[in-house]
Amino acid sequence: KAGVTQTPRxxxxxxxxxxxxxxxxxxxxxxVSWYQQTPxxxxxxxxxxxxxxxxxxxxxxGRFSGRQFSNSRSEMNVSTLELxxxxxxxxxxxxxxIGTGELFFGEGSRLTVL
Amino acid sequence: xxxxxxxxxxxxxxxxxxxxxxxxxxxxxxxxxxxxxxxxRGLVHLILIRSNEREKHSGRLRVxxxxxxxxxxxxxxxSRAADTxxxxxxxxxxxxxKLIFGQGTTLQVKP
Numbered sequence: 001k002a003g004v005t006q007t008p009r010x011x012x013x014x015x016x017x018x019x020x021x022x023x024x025x026x027x028x029x030x031x032v033s034w035y036q037q038t039p040x041x042x043x044x045x046x047x048x049x050x051x052x053x054x055x056x057x058x059x060x061x062g063r064f065s066g067r068q069f070s071n072s073r074s075e076m077n078v079s080t081l082e083l084x085x086x087x088x089x090x091x092x093x094x095x096x097x098i099g100t101g102e103l104f105f106g107e108g109s110r111l112t113v114l
Numbered sequence: 115x116x117x118x119x120x121x122x123x124x125x126x127x128x129x130x131x132x133x134x135x136x137x138x139x140x141x142x143x144x145x146x147x148x149x150x151x152x153x154x155r156g157l158v159h160l161i162l163i164r165s166n167e168r169e170k171h172s173g174r175l176r177v178x179x180x181x182x183x184x185x186x187x188x189x190x191x192x193s194r195a196a197d198t199x200x201x202x203x204x205x206x207x208x209x210x211x212k213l214i215f216g217q218g219t220t221l222q223v224k225p
Contacts, residue, residue: 108156
């Protein structure tokens with residue numbers, strides 16, 4: 001069974017640009033959640049999508065958005081990039097809602113904003 | 115603010131020794147999970163303990179949960195160099211449905 005796949009693995013952008021990150025969950029999983037990991041703030045919850053609906057959102061500005069497609073694949077978008085958006089972005093999938101059981105994480109997309 | 119706080123922030127031990135990490139949280143939870151992360155990689159699920167459980171074992175891992183103190187501990191017995199990683203607790207708030215991670219404990223096991 002293929003694991004969670006995130007693309008791209010590494011990317012470099014400049015301030016003001018936007019970026020789209022992709023996450024393909026494990027087949028059959030309905031929930032995809034996103035996290036931002038930085039040395040200073042640690043792992044922070046961005047949002048969760050379940051059956052194409054955003055179920056929950058963390059404390060991030062509106063520049064951070066996401067969506068989930070009918071095949072459960074998810075994308076997150078960050079517009080008007082700031083230096084502080086440099087981070088490892090992790091996505092995780094699960095069959096049920098987060099918090100009810102094990103999450104399966106991808107390897108992450110490392111974003112550097114110059 | 116983070117739901118889960120962990121201590122110590124860093125721990126260095128010799129192979130064969132036991133490693134204990136602690137996690138404290140603030141609000142009522144349904145369950146608590148522990149994850150491991152090797153440097154710059156994704157997280158790997160280790161164990162989940164429900165709020166009505168007090169102790170759980172998985173191989174060399176032992177997790178305890180004290181809901182009255184809002185705390186949990188992860189014990190790794192007979193540690194190996196391959197256990198070198200960061201360990202995170204994660205709690206789901208009963209009210210918000212969000213999954214909140216602690217700051218993590220970085221464990222170094224010296225061969």
